[in-house]
Amino acid sequence: MTYEEAPACDRHESVVPMKLRTMHSDSSRPDTVVGLYECPECGHERRYPIRSGEAA
Numbered sequence: 536m537t538y539e540e541a542p543a544c545d546r547h548e549s550v551v552p553m554k555l556r557t558m559h560s561d562s563s564r565p566d567t568v569v570g571l572y573e574c575p576e577c578g579h580e581r582r583y584p585i586r587s588g589e590a591a
């Protein structure tokens with residue numbers, strides 16, 4: 536699976552796209568899924584919102 540909106544790890548001079556580990560739904564924002572990303576280079580984790588569904 537690839538996500539074009541995957542965030543880049545900011546701990547490297549080069550752009551290192553982070554990999555999606557898990558996704559969590561936010562009950563207060565049902566149209567938004569929060570993904571937990573991990574950098575394959577340094578293991579840095581970061582939460583990043585993923586827009587689910589098609590653009591309305």
Ligand SMILES: [Zn+2]
Nearest residue numbers: 544546574577
């Ligand atoms: Zn990194």
